[in-house]
Amino acid sequence: MVLKLNVKRLNRLSWLLAIIIGMIFYIIYYNNGPRGSLYPYTLLSLLSIALIGHVDVLLMVFLGKRFSVKSKEFTLYRTLITYPASMVIYLILWPICAYMARFQNSYWSINLFLAFIGSGVVMNTMVIIMHDSVLLYEHKLSADLEVEQLRRANVEAKFQLLKQQINPHFLFNALNTLKALYNKDTAMADDYIVHMASFLRTSIHHHSSNLSTLAQELAFSKDYLEMQYIRFGNALQCSIILDQHVRETYALPSFSLQPLLENAIKHNNFTKQHPLMIRITQEGGYLVISNNLQKKNLKVPSTQYGLANLAERYRLCSGDEVKIKADDKEFSVSIKLLKNENCNH
Structure with missing residues (x-):
């Protein structure tokens, strides 16, 4: 059974996750952080998660053409590529959001770099878990459909076999009768x-x-x-x-x-x-x-x-x-x- 990726559903889930995390970040930062950084940092959270999600989907489509979605190779390459990619996404988006928030600290701060790594790992893990839930759901639907198709094919085969029993039985009696009639x-x-x-x-x-x-x-x-x-x-x-x-x-x-x-x-x-x-x-x-x-x-x-x-x-x-x-x-x-x-x- 070949499991097909539902790209639209995966992308919609990525945006939904990005919006939910963005709203949570907005509420937390609104009550605890400086107002001048509220919108840039919220935008950073929303865009980073959306991009991480879409990168994961694109990568799955690419890998899905070469490996089975359920194969070890698919999982391995997906893990090895998406985690570094998520960190790169944070590193790319950070200067834009820092400029908008007028962030004064050094871009090359080791603490900031570790924060990028941690954020990338956490967000990418969350995205993978959510996308895997969609894959699991699609797999269940596909498996249920295949079972139903096999069940119907089995019923059809049994039905046809039973129906085919009738004609030979009829012919046997009819030919015997015909033989007797021709003698009379x-x-x-x-x-x-x-x-x-x-x-x-x-x-x-x-x-x-x-x-x-x-x-x-x-x-x-x-x-x-x-x-x-x-x-x-x-x-x-x-x-x-x-x-x-x-x-x-x-x-x-x-x-x-x-x-x-x-x-x-x-x-x-x-x-x-x-x-x-x-x-x-x-x-x-x-x-x-x-x-x-x-x-x-x-x-x-x-x-x-x-x-x-x-x-x-x-x-x-x-x-x-x-x-x-x-x-x-x-x-x-x-x-x-x-x-x-x-x-x-």
Whole structure:
């Protein structure tokens, strides 16, 4: 992770620190020092800190092009250069302020020179600490952003992996059915191929979408149902009772409706005399897929690509749970209707 310097924020902090220290110096000197030196010395404090801050920022920009901001080389060169530079800044500004204050003592006084060194060390240390606080804050923001990006990429990868499990499972069953149909009725098999091609074309078209409108999911599932009608005839019935407004307003995770239909067909016995009746309705904020329960006596092997797949995808994309209800007569699955504005997210 490369940490970028926020130059504007660092410079603003330098000026803010200079103003605060200048005001503190002004208040202290106003009550204790000669009035003739008040403004020159206040100006010296303000300008020296501002210049020290800006020199530190310029140096960080220069060093940042050659070293990592978190490297030992960056810290070493910054320390070795900024401390002497801060002392030089005081030495340069001092004659101007001394002239304005009509300071009479020698410019080359050893005590004055030591005062420059002490002031430069103290002020530069203060500036470095304040600038480091900004760097630490920027580092935290950058780290949080990277963690969030990795988390989203991980969720996206899991979601796509789960979605990719559906098509191979569908193809396996569809091809077996097609083989059986061609042995019985080639015309019916041809119709089956037309709907299967439409189903796969839609599947490919929406492959990159995490969410689809309810209308898109219903259209996608229609081809699947037509294939099953060809296979089972009047033994299978499906009624969809949904307003057009609901179909266009709400969304579902892509390819979430068809596995539920497949799940109902797979686990139930049905004939023309005792058909499997599937209903798709809305109850509050949920889409409810229900069917009369006519369980097969033999346990059907499960690949866990149906309800478990859907439950995991719902957890990843919205955090919602899939509700399952079952009694002796009916089995139903309720899935949360999602807002349509995030369909392309």
